[in-house]
Amino acid sequence: xxxxxxxxxxxxxxxxxxxxxxxxxxxxxxxxxxxxxxxxxxxxxxxxxxxxxxxxxxxxxxxxxxxxxxxxxxxxxxxxxxxxxxxxxxxxxxxxxxxxxxxxxxxxxxxxxxxxxxxxxxxxxxxxxxxxxxxxxxxxxxxxxxxxxxxxxxxxxxxxxxxxxxxxxxxxxxxxxxxxxxxxxxxxxxxxxxxxxxxxxxxxxxxxxxxxxxxxxxxxx
Numbered sequence: 001x002x003x004x005x006x007x008x009x010x011x012x013x014x015x016x017x018x019x020x021x022x023x024x025x026x027x028x029x030x031x032x033x034x035x036x037x038x039x040x041x042x043x044x045x046x047x048x049x050x051x052x053x054x055x056x057x058x059x060x061x062x063x064x065x066x067x068x069x070x071x072x073x074x075x076x077x078x079x080x081x082x083x084x085x086x087x088x089x090x091x092x093x094x095x096x097x098x099x100x101x102x103x104x105x106x107x108x109x110x111x112x113x114x115x116x117x118x119x120x121x122x123x124x125x126x127x128x129x130x131x132x133x134x135x136x137x138x139x140x141x142x143x144x145x146x147x148x149x150x151x152x153x154x155x156x157x158x159x160x161x162x163x164x165x166x167x168x169x170x171x172x173x174x175x176x177x178x179x180x181x182x183x184x185x186x187x188x189x190x191x192x193x194x195x196x197x198x199x200x201x202x203x204x205x206x207x208x209x210x211x212x213x214x215x216x217x218x219x220x221x
Contacts, residue, residue: 002215004158004185007136011217014050014193015142017160018220021133023097027140027160029056031193033221038062040097044069045106045142046126047076050194054079066096070103070127090127100132105149106142111167119167120144130156139181143190146173150180159183163204164196171204178208185213192219 002009010018015028023040028051039060044052044067052073057080061067065082071089086094088103095101106128108118120126120143128142130153139159146169159181162168168190169177178186186208188201198216205214 001220002185002187002217005134005136007133007138007158009158009187009217010220011187011189012220015045015140015160015162015189016056017140017187017189019131019133019138023099023133025099025131025133026060027129028142029053029060032056032059034059039065041065041099041101042067043101043129043131043140044073044077045128045140046070046120046124047073048143051143052076068094068096068101068103068129071125088127089125102130102132103127104130104139104153105147106144107147108143108167109145109147111145111165130154139183141169141177143168145169146176146180150177153181156181156183158185158187160187160189161204162190163188163200164191165200166195171200171207174204175207175211178211183212185215187215187217 008020012032014030019025025041026039027043030053067085071087090105093102106126107122108120129140131138139156161174163171163174191200201216
């Protein structure tokens with residue numbers, strides 16, 4: 001667990017964090033154990049199975065949970081007893097239970113499934129999210145490469161950044177992202193479940209620690 005100005009961060013798996021102050025937020029639940037602490041808000045960055053997992057979302061929701069998801073998840077979040085599901089495109093915003101949420105672009109520029117075909121095209125409308133909880137701004141990058149939009153996110157306190165390569169930024173690319181974003185704290189993610197190892201997080205920390213504080217969180221069991 002890591003605490004920043006009263007906001008607590010728990011890393012569960014892959015891109016999934018539990019973020020708490022007086023509200024509880026889960027990001028992209030995937031391969032997580034059942035959770036006693038249920039979600040006020042769940043964010044889903046895109047519709048791939050390791051981000052939109054209905055099986056895992058069911059472990060965290062309650063009747064008044066609100067789900068905020070990329071527009072490419074539309075029609076695929078179903079069978080859940082929740083208060084509401086809102087779909088956002090990059091650039092769109094919503095305020096839910098006192099949490100301000102802005103969807104920001106997340107896409108590939110140099111990770112390819114086939115020649116000329118990236119895993120996450122820009123037009124696919126995958127997103128990361130900027131969450132404002134009180135006066136704290138958190139950037140959950142989602143599945144993304146190093147992209148130009150990272151230079152224009154505004155002030156970020158805590159950045160949650162993928163580091164595994166293959167489908168997302170490599171450790172070195174994530175270091176460059178930190179230079180653009182200038183967060184107070186960076187926490188690596190997206191390793192150890194499908195691709196990447198903890199060594200990717202450690203490489204990122206060794207190279208980015210002279211730019212900002214870097215925290216590697218142990219996964220909650």
